[in-house]
Amino acid sequence: MPESRLLIADDQPDVLAALRLLLKGQGFQLHMARSPAEILAAVEAHEFDAVLMDLNYARDTTSGREGLDLLASMAALDATLPILVMTAWGSVDGAVEAIRRGARDYIQKPWDNARLLTTLRTQIDLARAVRRSGKLAGENERLVAGRELPPLIAGSRAMESVLRILERVAPSDASVLITGEHGTGKEVVARWLHAGSLRASRPFIAVNAGALGEGVFESELFGHVKGAFTDARADRIGCFELADGGTLFLDEIANMPAAQQAKLLRVLQTGELLRVGSSKLRRVDVRALAATNAPLAQLTAGGAFREDLLYRLNTVEIHLPPLRERKDDILRLAQHFLQVRSPRYGGKVVEFTSEAAKALQEHRWPGNVRELEHVVERALLLATGPAIRAEDLVLRPGGAVERSSALEEMTLDEAERFLIARALARTNNNVSEAAQRLGLSRSALYRRLARHGLEP
Numbered sequence: 261m262p263e264s265r266l267l268i269a270d271d272q273p274d275v276l277a278a279l280r281l282l283l284k285g286q287g288f289q290l291h292m293a294r295s296p297a298e299i300l301a302a303v304e305a306h307e308f309d310a311v312l313m314d315l316n317y318a319r320d321t322t323s324g325r326e327g328l329d330l331l332a333s334m335a336a337l338d339a340t341l342p343i344l345v346m347t348a349w350g351s352v353d354g355a356v357e358a359i360r361r362g363a364r365d366y367i368q369k370p371w372d373n374a375r376l377l378t379t380l381r382t383q384i385d386l387a388r389a390v391r392r393s394g395k396l397a398g399e400n401e402r403l404v405a406g407r408e409l410p411p412l413i414a415g416s417r418a419m420e421s422v423l424r425i426l427e428r429v430a431p432s433d434a435s436v437l438i439t440g441e442h443g444t445g446k447e448v449v450a451r452w453l454h455a456g457s458l459r460a461s462r463p464f465i466a467v468n469a470g471a472l473g474e475g476v477f478e479s480e481l482f483g484h485v486k487g488a489f490t491d492a493r494a495d496r497i498g499c500f501e502l503a504d505g506g507t508l509f510l511d512e513i514a515n516m517p518a519a520q521q522a523k524l525l526r527v528l529q530t531g532e533l534l535r536v537g538s539s540k541l542r543r544v545d546v547r548a549l550a551a552t553n554a555p556l557a558q559l560t561a562g563g564a565f566r567e568d569l570l571y572r573l574n575t576v577e578i579h580l581p582p583l584r585e586r587k588d589d590i591l592r593l594a595q596h597f598l599q600v601r602s603p604r605y606g607g608k609v610v611e612f613t614s615e616a617a618k619a620l621q622e623h624r625w626p627g628n629v630r631e632l633e634h635v636v637e638r639a640l641l642l643a644t645g646p647a648i649r650a651e652d653l654v655l656r657p658g659g660a661v662e663r664s665s666a667l668e669e670m671t672l673d674e675a676e677r678f679l680i681a682r683a684l685a686r687t688n689n690n691v692s693e694a695a696q697r698l699g700l701s702r703s704a705l706y707r708r709l710a711r712h713g714l715e716p
């Protein structure tokens with residue numbers, strides 16, 4: 261592990277001295293700053309893995325304004341730089357405000373040495389993963405054309421080989437078969453493969469190939485012309501043509517019936533298709549990515565999946581290990597989901613207690629990353645203080661948390677808050693649309709938002 265470059269900033273020399281003593285010999289290369297101006301100059305001149313800074317500087321010692329204003333300037337210089345703020349004991353408001361403005365976490369003075377080190381390391385790991393991801397995306401930035409790439413958090417040993425293959429095969433035109441249990445991130449990986457390819461500026465089209473009934477399969481994938489069947493009132497472009505020049509992600513391929521497999525194979529082999537009801541051959545140039553959570557090798561042995569189609573699809577295979585086999589990533593992912601989701605629930609919850617962290621580590625996660633995402637979101641709702649406690653996680657030994665039963669255990673008030681937050685999340689914070697989904701008027705929704713302390 262290379263040394264982490266850390267900027268520590270405080271206007272009190274004794275604080276800097278104490279930090280230096282603590283961090284020396286812990287794998288950090290330290291830089292110091294004593295004023296906001298020095299902090300900015302340092303961030304401009306060097307690349308850091310993290311900044312640990314006090315919020316109060318001599319000119320304005322109590323409100324923390326100077327430190328707060330600095331956060332925006334620093335984020336403008338480097339949005340991926342993790343900033344941890346130090347606040348005086350009891351001034352949680354300042355810390356919450358700092359986190360709203362982009363700080364990743366906060367440390368209260370006097371600090372607890374062990375917690376400070378863990379917090380720092382977690383944030384540094386997290387930022388490294390994000391930056392590594394960003395690099396891959398950055399290479400294609402001009403081409404990505406504004407499409408937002410979901411974060412791919414992968415700092416564990418078990419994910420190293422995944423990242424390696426991903427970086428290697430993304431730019432090639434190879435078809436990739438992505439395997440792994442439900443919720444392990446197969447679609448995220450598919451999006452990264454696309455973003456890292458020369459096709460990144462072209463469309464990425466995802467289709468659940470295993471869920472298309474006999475009647476719609478062809479029309480969905482290859483399109484149809486007006487009048488092809490009773491409901492075909494207009495021409496329709498299928499997924500293959502939509503993905504022309506880009507990438508087609510075929511999810512759940514193991515569930516495809518034999519007849520559909522044959523049709524898919526033909527188009528993949530020839531690059532030509534017929535819209536339903538048309539006799540005009542159309543050429544498409546599509547990179548196929550496919551995903552399955554079923555052991556395809558066994559299926560082909562049993563005859564349920566065509567071997568020739570499998571060979572077409574799995575020039576390269578990427579296997580995503582279940583979350584229980586990448587325990588090192590559990591907390592990283594949990595912290596990430598906490599950071600992303602917390603603002604929707606008022607932004608007051610900023611960390612996990614150590615018992616909660618332990619419970620997360622020990623759970624078996626049968627629903628993998630998706631389950632973890634749900635558990636964190638639910639815990640955010642149940643948490644009453646700044647930290648998520650073990651009991652807020654409601655982990656059932658071995659079992660996934662069912663959304664419906666989670667609702668059943670809530671009070672009416674909790675359920676209302678949950679459903680409102682959920683509607684906002686699903687509509688990208690569009691209040692009108694969320695109100696409509698909830699069957700409320702806009703003003704009724706605003707009243708409830710205020711009552712529950714939620715922010716759109």
Ligand SMILES: Nc1ncnc2c1ncn2[C@@H]1O[C@H](COP(=O)(O)OP(=O)(O)OP(=O)(O)O)[C@@H](O)[C@H]1O
Nearest residue numbers: 410411412413441442443444445446447448629630
């Ligand atoms: N490494 C990761 N970093 C961050 N978020 C992740 C990661 N892996 C998965 N997620 C998130 O977890 C959720 C499930 O991921 P995704 O849909 O890619 O899984 P999947 O394997 O395709 O699931 P399924 O088999 O059920 O279709 C998504 O919200 C995704 O953004």
